[in-house]
Amino acid sequence: MNILYAASEMSPIAKTGGLGDVMAALPAAMRRRGHSVSVALPLYRQVKQKLGSLEPTGVEFVVHLGEERHRAKIWRGISRDGILVFAIGNDHFYDREALYGEGGDYWDNGARFIFFSKAVVELASWLDPLPQILHVNDWQTALVPGLVVGGGLPYRTVFTIHNLAYQGIFPGETFKLTGLPGGYFSSKAYEHFGDFNLMKGALCLADEVTTVSPGYAEEIQTSAFGCGFDGLLRGRNDRLTGIVNGIDIDVWNPETDQHLPVNYNLEQLDLKTGCKQVLQRECG
Numbered sequence: 001m002n003i004l005y006a007a008s009e010m011s012p013i014a015k016t017g018g019l020g021d022v023m024a025a026l027p028a029a030m031r032r033r034g035h036s037v038s039v040a041l042p043l044y045r046q047v048k049q050k051l052g053s054l055e056p057t058g059v060e061f062v063v064h065l066g067e068e069r070h071r072a073k074i075w076r077g078i079s080r081d082g083i084l085v086f087a088i089g090n091d092h093f094y095d096r097e098a099l100y101g102e103g104g105d106y107w108d109n110g111a112r113f114i115f116f117s118k119a120v121v122e123l124a125s126w127l128d129p130l131p132q133i134l135h136v137n138d139w140q141t142a143l144v145p146g147l148v149v150g151g152g153l154p155y156r157t158v159f160t161i162h163n164l165a166y167q168g169i170f171p172g173e174t175f176k177l178t179g180l181p182g183g184y185f186s187s188k189a190y191e192h193f194g195d196f197n198l199m200k201g202a203l204c205l206a207d208e209v210t211t212v213s214p215g216y217a218e219e220i221q222t223s224a225f226g227c228g229f230d231g232l233l234r235g236r237n238d239r240l241t242g243i244v245n246g247i248d249i250d251v252w253n254p255e256t257d258q259h260l261p262v263n264y265n266l267e268q269l270d271l272k273t274g275c276k277q278v279l280q281r282e283c284g
Contacts, residue, residue: 139168168198217242
């Protein structure tokens with residue numbers, strides 16, 4: 001399959017949490033299984049500094065956010081695992097100190113990630129061959145399934161919930177930036193109690209929804225852990241799959257991990273004592 005992943009993080013070039021780790025490891029694992037994969041990221045300041053061999057592709061296009069027009073420039077680089085990364089550049093939105101905010105969220109995060117989602121869909125149309133799957137992650141890319149359905153585009157979409165509590169909720173008028181028909185601001189898509197809720201739209205419109213474990217998939221279908229979406233998720237139970245997050249066994253390998261003061265393996269577990277002693281000294 002040809003798969004284009006889209007996410008707001010990818011370790012180690014842009015990371016605040018577990019999403020970044022997954023986006024570093026999962027595409028590489030899928031490539032080892034024989035799939036053609038690439039990743040779309042915002043061209044944050046950190047990506048400019050850390051992504052190897054970053055070069056312009058010459059691909060540029062205009063993204064409409066309501067009545068505003070913003071230009072997207074596509075850059076190309078290679079991740080530490082050799083994965084092709086397309087970085088979507090717009091300095092107005094992404095040349096900032098932090099990914100999401102400093103001492104709080106950036107006031108325009110809604111526009112920043114609506115722009116990113118629209119640019120991802122436009123990027124997909126430039127790729128040859130076209131992706132068969134757009135695999136998007138968390139609220140920052142949750143507009144993509146709506147854009148695919150609303151535009152009648154030839155992709156299948158997978159939406160992964162890494163943390164259901166962070167939903168991408170903005171005032172209802174923010175919806176006009178999407179360019180989608182008004183019917184998509186409804187209880188069957190992106191409207192939630194009068195607000196524009198990006199996560200909800202993806203849960204309604206993606207072809208498949210996955211999350212980080214079978215246990216979490218069950219939990220979020222209950223009122224205690226469903227963050228207001230338990231009924232919706234029960235209604236889409238046939239499209240909801242929990243897949244246990246793996247780890248990158250090359251990065252997290254105590255035999256070769258350069259961050260450990262002493263390396264060890266299964267045959268030399270006694271060497272792990274050296275790591276414990278250093279930790280005890282550091283912590284007093």
